[in-house]
Every structure is written in structure tokens, then in C-alpha cells.
Amino acid sequence: MTLRFKFILGVAAALMLATLPWFASPTLIQFGISTLLLATLAQGWNIIGGFTGYASFGNSEFFGLGSYGTAIAMVQWQLPFGVGLIFGVLLSVIFALVVGIPVLRLRGHYFAIATLALSQVMTAIVSNLEVAGRNTGLVLPLLNGDTLFYELSLAVLLLATLTVLWISNSRFGFGLIAIRENEDAAASMGVNTTLYKVLAFALAGVFSALAGGIHAYWITFIDPVSAFDLSLNVKMIIMTVFGGPGSVLGPVIGAFVLSGISETLSTEISSLANLFFGVVIVAAVVFMPRGLADLMRRFRKTGWRYFSENVKQHRL
Amino acid sequence: MTPPPLLEIRGLSKRFGGLVAVDDVNFSLASGETLGLIGPNGAGKTTLINLISGSITPTTGDILFEGRSIKDLTAFKRARLGIGRTFQIMKPFPGLSVLDNVAIGALFGTSETAKALRTARDEADQWLELMDLSRYADRRADELGGPDRKRLELAKAMAMKPKLLLLDEVMAGLNHVEINEVIEAIKKVRNTGISVLVIEHVIKVIQRLSDRLLVLHHGQQIVEGKPGVVLADPRVIEAYLGRRRA
Numbered sequence: 001m002t003l004r005f006k007f008i009l010g011v012a013a014a015l016m017l018a019t020l021p022w023f024a025s026p027t028l029i030q031f032g033i034s035t036l037l038l039a040t041l042a043q044g045w046n047i048i049g050g051f052t053g054y055a056s057f058g059n060s061e062f063f064g065l066g067s068y069g070t071a072i073a074m075v076q077w078q079l080p081f082g083v084g085l086i087f088g089v090l091l092s093v094i095f096a097l098v099v100g101i102p103v104l105r106l107r108g109h110y111f112a113i114a115t116l117a118l119s120q121v122m123t124a125i126v127s128n129l130e131v132a133g134r135n136t137g138l139v140l141p142l143l144n145g146d147t148l149f150y151e152l153s154l155a156v157l158l159l160a161t162l163t164v165l166w167i168s169n170s171r172f173g174f175g176l177i178a179i180r181e182n183e184d185a186a187a188s189m190g191v192n193t194t195l196y197k198v199l200a201f202a203l204a205g206v207f208s209a210l211a212g213g214i215h216a217y218w219i220t221f222i223d224p225v226s227a228f229d230l231s232l233n234v235k236m237i238i239m240t241v242f243g244g245p246g247s248v249l250g251p252v253i254g255a256f257v258l259s260g261i262s263e264t265l266s267t268e269i270s271s272l273a274n275l276f277f278g279v280v281i282v283a284a285v286v287f288m289p290r291g292l293a294d295l296m297r298r299f300r301k302t303g304w305r306y307f308s309e310n311v312k313q314h315r316l
Numbered sequence: 317m318t319p320p321p322l323l324e325i326r327g328l329s330k331r332f333g334g335l336v337a338v339d340d341v342n343f344s345l346a347s348g349e350t351l352g353l354i355g356p357n358g359a360g361k362t363t364l365i366n367l368i369s370g371s372i373t374p375t376t377g378d379i380l381f382e383g384r385s386i387k388d389l390t391a392f393k394r395a396r397l398g399i400g401r402t403f404q405i406m407k408p409f410p411g412l413s414v415l416d417n418v419a420i421g422a423l424f425g426t427s428e429t430a431k432a433l434r435t436a437r438d439e440a441d442q443w444l445e446l447m448d449l450s451r452y453a454d455r456r457a458d459e460l461g462g463p464d465r466k467r468l469e470l471a472k473a474m475a476m477k478p479k480l481l482l483l484d485e486v487m488a489g490l491n492h493v494e495i496n497e498v499i500e501a502i503k504k505v506r507n508t509g510i511s512v513l514v515i516e517h518v519i520k521v522i523q524r525l526s527d528r529l530l531v532l533h534h535g536q537q538i539v540e541g542k543p544g545v546v547l548a549d550p551r552v553i554e555a556y557l558g559r560r561r562a
């Protein structure tokens with residue numbers, strides 16, 4: 001595919017998605033909003049997890065801070081939504097810098113565990129803050145306008161995806177990839193590893209917080225447990241890994257496909273849905289560990305051998 | 317007035333708990349010179365290279381590069397000043413193409429911090445050609461075999477346009493033919509006029525490459541000088557060669 005063709009295809013897909021609210025049912029629009037937000041979250045995780053190779057469990061904190069920042073600004077200080085969104089992003093970036101500098105020194109599993117522990121801490125902190133409504137949470141002003149939320153979510157996803165596209169072709173992105181592939185070698189070749197890791201973490205924080213803010217205003221109610229829900233972070237990881245970590249469109253495709261499957265299954269046969277979902281994920285990890293993006297790129301050349309080679313390569 | 321040596325090591329020591337891995341080492345390296353670093357296993361050779369490249373910090377002593385102390389600089393800053401290295405346990409970027417492995421050196425290894433990706437890839441192309449790797453440019457780095465990997469390590473370090481290159485046992489695990497190939501590659505690198513600090517176990521190899529030899533034993537430098545003289549020194553024979561001959 002030539003570059004121009006890809007560009008045209010991308011614009012067409014974005015336009016098609018943008019017109020959806022004018023012919024889709026309200027249920028489908030709602031499904032669309034939550035899928036677009038999940039895709040944005042996956043794209044955020046892609047920056048720190050996919051490109052930089054740091055398996056973060058801290059991204060649901062970014063989401064929570066985005067939600068709470070927006071809610072506090074709107075409910076407690078009567079500020080407009082846009083300002084709230086920016087406040088949420090700011091909280092998230094500060095969190096990324098303060099926590100990232102010490103935590104990003106840890107590698108591999110230690111980093112994952114440290115970020116995992118943080119989500120518990122955040123829930124505890126927020127539950128005790130008067131301004132955040134303690135245990136009961138906050139109720140945001142009601143805005144009836146799913147089309148608006150849908151377009152806003154789409155815009156944020158586009159922004160995230162364009163950012164990742166830029167990353168994948170930039171010096172910055174190459175620095176992140178070098179860190180993922182071998183951090184010691186990256187440093188000895190001149191990559192400012194500490195700065196790059198913290199920037200990647202903060203950038204992931206920006207998009208997760210935007211998704212969190214939009215979600216809070218859309219849902220109109222947040223509480224400490226649901227805002228800092230760890231299973232949301234797990235979803236981001238699954239979608240990114242399924243679609244193709246470190247690719248530009250992988251996380252988006254992963255989010256669309258898996259949300260679609262999960263939605264269909266839960267309406268048809270809800271009891272089997274979770275089981276099937278688990279099976280799909282295990283199969284994906286075994287047969288296509290580099291995600292859908294890699295499968296689509298290489299399948300034409302290797303054919304069905306693609307799957308057997310992956311299994312062999314990982315000695316499963 | 318003579319210019320300062322490219323690299324000057326002053327009273328450098330590194331202690332790991334109770335073990336003194338590098339013990340009061342002093343030497344200097346002129347521009348364009350190749351210094352061979354030899355010594356038995358565990359002598360502290362890799363530790364010395366790690367100290368110079370900034371992977372670890374010294375317990376005492378100083379490191380001067382072009383007359384300036386670099387001991388407090390982080391590894392990435394030293395890389396940009398002009399210190400390139402290879403690793404004894406090779407560290408390629410396995411999932412990246414051979415070309416992009418080298419391009420990362422060109423992107424980050426110099427003081428130029430706004431280089432375009434395309435420029436870096438063009439430069440990488442030239443290093444691949446010099447190292448005879450052009451045909452593998454699009455392969456993943458982890459698909460390369462032994463000697464090609466070593467040459468990739470060299471190309472990656474060279475793309476940083478270093479003034480000083482630190483080579484840690486690039487010949488290990490190669491057969492005679494392959495060793496000769498890599499020696500030729502190193503000679504090409506040396507002919508660009510840079511200084512090289514090379515660690516090697518194979519005495520014949522180090523003799524062919526070095527202007528001067530430095531022998532480490534239990535972290536201490538025991539002899540330094542012309543290869544012929546050093547290798548004939550009884551202390552060296554006892555510490556290093558003696559063990560091999562036995």
C-alpha cells in the first residue's frame with residue numbers, strides 16, 4: 001500500500017466513523033462512545049507498554065485522575081467542562097512525573113507490581129478527600145447529548161492515534177523502541193532513557209485522563225472504586241496486545257474487535273461470554289503474540305505457517 | 317604545548333562490596349591509538365569499560381575525556397560526547413531491523429539532537445556497507461548469525477561517530493576464519509582515525525591490533541607497554557599466559 005492510499009483510507013475511515021451518529025441507534029452510539037474511549041485508553045497504554053516496553057498498571061490511575069479532575073472542577077468549583085478536562089489532564093501529568101521518576105527506575109515485573117500497588121493507594125486517598133466526595137463520589141451535571149460525547153471521543157482517539165503515528169516515525173519514538181528492545185544498549189548509544197520513559201508515561205497519562213474526563217461527564221457519576229478500577233487497565237493491555245503493541249492502528253483495531261465480540265456475546269449468551277473471551281485471548285497470545293497488526297502484515301508472505309512458527313518460536 | 321590525551325584514567329577504583337574489581341588504575345590513550353586490554357577472567361576488564369562508558373560509577377578516581385572530567389556524567393551524555401562501546405554479552409535491539417539498529421546509533425550517538433530519521437537511515441546504510449551487512453539491512457537483528465552480529469555491534473557503535481571506541485571481546489565464540497573477518501572490520505574502523513580500547517582473550521588477535529598493551533590482574537594494572545615487551549614479561553606470563561599454557 002502506498003502512503004497516499006493509506007492516508008486516503010484513514011481519512012475515509014475517520015469520516016465514516018464521524019457520521020455514524022446520524023444513522024445509528026442510540027444503543028449503538030452508546031456502544032460507540034465506550035469503544036472509542038477504550039480505544040483511546042489502549043492507544044495511551046500502547047505508548048508506555050507497546051513502544052517503551054513498560055507494562056504499566058498505572059494507566060487506570062490516569063483515567064481515574066482525569067475523571068476526578070473533571071468532576072471536581074465542574075461540581076465543586078462550577079467550572080466549564082473544558083477547563084475540568086484540562087485540570088484532569090494536569091493532575092494526571094503531575095502524577096506521571098512524580099510517580100514516574102522513581103517507579104520507572106524499576107524494570108520488568110517490578111515496574112508492573114509497583115504500578116499495581118498504586119491503584120490501591122489512589123482509591124484510599126480519594127475515599128478520604130472531602131473535595132472528591134469521599135466514599136460516595138460525585139454527581140456531575142447532566143448533559144443529554146450522546147452525539148456530542150461520541151464526536152468528542154472520536155476526536156480524542158484521532159488525536160491519540162495521530163500522536164502515535166508521529167511517535168512511530170520520529171526520533172522520540174525510536175528512542176522509546178530502543179529502550180524497549182534493550183535499555184542498557186539504548187543508554188550507551190546516547191538515548192536519554194530517564195527523560196524518554198517519563199515523557200512516554202506522561203503522554204500515556206494525557207490520553208487516559210482525557211478519556212477519563214469525557215467518561216465521567218458522560219456517565220455523570222463517579223466513585224473511588226469504579227474510577228480507579230484495575231480491570232480497566234487489564235482491558236487496555238488485552239486490547240493493545242491483541243491488536244499489536246507498538247503499532248499505530250493495532251490498539252484501535254484490538255479495541256474495536258474485542259469490544260464487538262464482548263458486546264455480542266454478553267447479549268446473546270452472557271454466562272459463556274467471559275469464558276469465550278478468555279479463550280480468545282489465550283489463543284491470541286499463543287498463536288499471534290505480536291498482535292493482529294503483525295498477523296496482517298506477515299500472513300500474506302507466510303500463510304498458515306505464521307501460526308505454527310509463532311508456537312514453535314515460543315516453545316509452547 | 318601538546319594537547320591533552322583523548323582519554324586519561326587517574327587512580328580509578330571500583331569496589332563491589334568486599335571485592336576491589338578495579339584497583340587504582342592509571343593510563344592514558346592518545347588520539348588514533350589502539351590500546352589492548354588483557355588479563356585473566358575476572359581481572360576487571362569489563363568493569364573498567366563499564367566505568368569509562370558510564371554504566372557504573374567509580375568508587376574513587378577520575379576519568380578525563382579530552383581533558384574534561386566525565387566521571388559524573390550519565391552514560392547517554394558520554395555517548396554523545398564521543399564514547400561508543402560494544403558489550404561482551406551482546407545487546408542488539410532484537411526486534412528491530414538491522415538497518416534501524418544502526419540508525420539508532422546515528423540518531424542518538426552524536427551531539428546533533430535534531431537529526432531526521434531519513435538522514436540517520438542513510439548514514440546507517442553506509443556503515444552497513446562498510447561492515448559488509450547491506451544484504452541483511454531489512455532482517456530482524458536476532459536473525460543474524462555469530463560474526464554478522466559482531467559486525468552489527470561494530471556498525472551500531474560506529475554510527476555514533478565516536479572518538480573513542482570500547483570493544484569488549486568482540487571475537488569471543490568465533491572460529492579462525494570469522495575472527496579474521498572481524499579483525500578486518502576492526503581495522504577498517506581504526507583507519508577512520510579513532511582511538512580504540514580493545515579487550516580480547518586471543519593473544520594473537522590483540523597483538524595484531526594494538527599499538528600498546530595494558531595487563532590487568534585482580535583489578536591492578538601489572539604491566540603496560542609495547543605488545544612484544546609486555547607479552548615477554550615474566551609477570552604477565554605468570555598471571556595470564558602461564559595459566560593458559562599449563
Ligand SMILES: Nc1ncnc2c1ncn2[C@@H]1O[C@H](COP(=O)(O)OP(=O)(O)OP(=O)(O)O)[C@@H](O)[C@H]1O
Pocket residue numbers: 332335337355356357358359360361362363364404
Ligand atoms: N555488578 C557487579 N557486582 C558485583 N561484582 C561484580 C560486578 N561486576 C563484576 N563483578 C566482579 O568483578 C570482578 C571483575 O569482573 P569483570 O567482569 O570486570 O572481569 P573481566 O576481566 O571482564 O572478566 P572476563 O574475562 O571473564 O570477561 C569479577 O570478580 C566479577 O565477579
Ligand SMILES: [Mg+2]
Pocket residue numbers: 361362363404
Ligand atoms: Mg569481561
